[in-house]
Amino acid sequence: MGGHMARNLLKKGYPVVAYDISQESLAALKKDGASVAGTPAEVAQGVTKLVSMLPASAEVQEVYAGKDGILSTVQKGTLLLDSSTIDPSVSQAMAVQAEARGAVFMDAPVSGGVNAARDGILTFMVGGPDGNFPEAKDLLANMGKNIVHCGAVGTGQAAKICNNMLLAISMVGTSEAMNLGIRLGLDPKLLASVLNTSSGRCWSSEVYNPVPGVVQGVPSGNDYQGGFGTALMMKDLGLAQNAAGSVKANTPLGAAVLQIYRTMVNHGFGGKDFSSAFLFLQEQEKSK
Amino acid sequence: MGGHMARNLLKKGYPVVAYDISQESLAALKKDGASVAGTPAEVAQGVTKLVSMLPASAEVQEVYAGKDGILSTVQKGTLLLDSSTIDPSVSQAMAVQAEARGAVFMDAPVSGGVNAARDGILTFMVGGPDGNFPEAKDLLANMGKNIVHCGAVGTGQAAKICNNMLLAISMVGTSEAMNLGIRLGLDPKLLASVLNTSSGRCWSSEVYNPVPGVVQGVPSGNDYQGGFGTALMMKDLGLAQNAAGSVKANTPLGAAVLQIYRTMVNHGFGGKDFSSAFLFLQEQEKSK
């Protein structure tokens, strides 16, 4: 993801100072025109706008607040945009520490996947001060086409995990409804068309149907390859549960769907697209 | 429902023989031009096409196969269309008994609610033999605008309960996501707009949002009055669970959402619209 984003900035003429733990990725970026740094701290020394894209909360804490981290050298007035999908409370903690050093930290998680990153058409959900949003939007617009200001720092993360929780619930719900209907004798395409012209309609039934052959060009038609992995969905559902716990929000289906995706990961579905919930559910009783 | 449907047939010039356990309803229909009968058997004696609309499986069994029931007097070649939402296996059993008497029973449950019944714009999901569908469609088209042939007898019910199970899952999922997001600091309208332009989008988030003020003209804006009652949704979710049990279909979220609606019914939400799931979930921790 990060590589595609950096290349889009380079294409638009921005000078880019890059850091990655993979020397290979760094070398490739250097070849495409970026300067490279040896640590996050070195990046921060040389820039006034910084974009980070990291796997999880622990890496964000390490890269920002750890040894040789961004916050150890960040210049006053720097705009820090973190596009990782992490716990909103970690985003908030980073913002407090950045402010203490005179910098501004905003969370800006994305939706759209690797292809959207490459094509510069990501959606960014941004949390942070009103006054800094225009500058953030100007920069992010080089990498995405839809830049939404969600509110104070952390609300970008909040919007992302609420969406993905509802997505997972709808996907498993669609898988359950399709599987039940098929077992009751319905043709999958006919059932999908009934749902999609009625109140059961959702993105998962309409655009990304989990039953092979119902919609063209989606992972269900390609043995659940590509798309958004079950293990990544499990991670986002874990973030949703942590956030729900912190505000005591009741999420019975959100909790159930995390367990379903965890079962799937434990039973070997981690690398398949998250629509493989249908594959898991449609398993038939085996003969004794 | 049944009264509206009968009136639409009368308006289109059909002679109607009516029966209802409510003498009041029957008298009103008589005033509007229907003949009235004293029992279901009396209705069946005088017609070659019959439409029934009943509360649940037990009533369908009673009205068709009970004492003074339709099947005791039904004429050969009669087309029996049952618009009740019931267990598909009961529809199948009625079809077998009807066939033994030379009649054809088709299930034809509806979606659309009381207003759609009045306006003649119901959707009918029809299960039964291919050869009888055209005749069924001709009659039902006087009461609805969308007549879908789903397959063999029982598949109309199957389509209806699959849709409503997915609807309930999406509605509770939307309620959980909206409630979580609001507690995390998001504005409800902004969150809904993020969901609706992203992969969390569903009919419940877009058309019938459960948070007051997000969408105009829906029950959430009117103290959850009107719409589709929580107790009725609980009934349909029970049918879905029975059907799932009969074919051993795995429905973890379908099972969970039935329990949620049952909790709501037990705690006084039975008469409110089913989008009141949000109201139930957003309850805040009370001070000690």
Add this chain to the structure above:
Amino acid sequence: MGGHMARNLLKKGYPVVAYDISQESLAALKKDGASVAGTPAEVAQGVTKLVSMLPASAEVQEVYAGKDGILSTVQKGTLLLDSSTIDPSVSQAMAVQAEARGAVFMDAPVSGGVNAARDGILTFMVGGPDGNFPEAKDLLANMGKNIVHCGAVGTGQAAKICNNMLLAISMVGTSEAMNLGIRLGLDPKLLASVLNTSSGRCWSSEVYNPVPGVVQGVPSGNDYQGGFGTALMMKDLGLAQNAAGSVKANTPLGAAVLQIYRTMVNHGFGGKDFSSAFLFLQEQEKSK
């Protein structure tokens, strides 16, 4: 089960008239001293006390109320004891029909399994009139050691399915707790001993622990062979959900545990002991 029960009656000197759909089983019983009948109706013609043991509600309805069924020939005053585990409402319906013929039907489901049937130490949970219980107890005492009068007809079934629902919940709960603790670094025997001397203690943790090696002589130590099959537990949990629906009882964990056992059956665990829930849950994330 039924064969063992009949043999215990024969051993105590009772004359037995037997019927089974398996000719082999019937022939074996004949060899052991029973008379055999060609239909349930024939059995009923010749006895004043009758015990039935059948797989499910449908078979009970067929054998009692179907063609050549018990109720077609039952003599006035006959005591009918049904030891099948079925829907309490079916027991109640049979009792009504039996009463119309001057006979008394009581439900008397068992706990204890095949070995307890062989050894004549079953527990019988009996539902039916107070006045008939002493006679029922006298007969059942030849096949079991613990004969409990639970109340009106149907309450024997109710007690059985409540017990088995709680058993399944405790078993899956024990499996989850043991699996979590082991992954967190606890020794299984030490964890079991902590649970069993504390408030987590239950029959499943103490007597029938699902983790191999913790308790001796239980199915978990023998590759989950023998014991009480996952498919049978799934059946009983389905009865519990039907009963819960009929009285609108909220059973969130009961509903969840049915789905877990159904997933297990669909994934090939149907023939293993129900403590194999641990085996299903402890599956580790596979490498990509």
Add this chain to the structure above:
Amino acid sequence: MGGHMARNLLKKGYPVVAYDISQESLAALKKDGASVAGTPAEVAQGVTKLVSMLPASAEVQEVYAGKDGILSTVQKGTLLLDSSTIDPSVSQAMAVQAEARGAVFMDAPVSGGVNAARDGILTFMVGGPDGNFPEAKDLLANMGKNIVHCGAVGTGQAAKICNNMLLAISMVGTSEAMNLGIRLGLDPKLLASVLNTSSGRCWSSEVYNPVPGVVQGVPSGNDYQGGFGTALMMKDLGLAQNAAGSVKANTPLGAAVLQIYRTMVNHGFGGKDFSSAFLFLQEQEKSK
């Protein structure tokens, strides 16, 4: 809790240096013979054995690793015993930091409640090095009667949260089974006796039955006053879910029961004993 524990040490003749954020509590302890300190750091300066009892993970991090915290002044060789119920990974982190200062940190959460603390009969579940356990046991034996060494640091917490997760599951399971059985016509005491002589037996059904009147001297008989609060159970279930997430352990019922207790807290049950799950579930459908 902490006050009772300190008093038991004083009674046994130990000199105690105490700190609490409540000046009132501190003054009371002083009256009973303790020295008092102004900060955790002051306590650590003066002792070689230290016992802490705190509400949650955040307080443990603050009191040990925060400003004026224990680790800022702790002497080499000091034994630190933390009896708080917290995230095992926080216990492990504290142990690493303590080791860096030459001290030994062990987790030692308790079961038994306020009365057991007062009477010195707590159970301590201890995690930490084998070599330090004897010394820990000698000290803890003044405050409890059952001191269990569970393994490496963090395993005391693991044992506690596994027990409490299974306890909550059993309690809600017992509540569901009792409620279902009662609605199906069973007498509560008779049903409890069936469960308790059968495989559904658990601590919650036998010792602490949630239905008023079944067992004497428990909170259910006293309007669910006293005992172990629903809000505290919710906290422990949240710790269990965090721990399960960290090791990817599947806990479908553990996740469901957290949501149930959260619903209860949000609907005003937070201050009642956790057996009030029965009260929440037995709510009857209200008349329209």
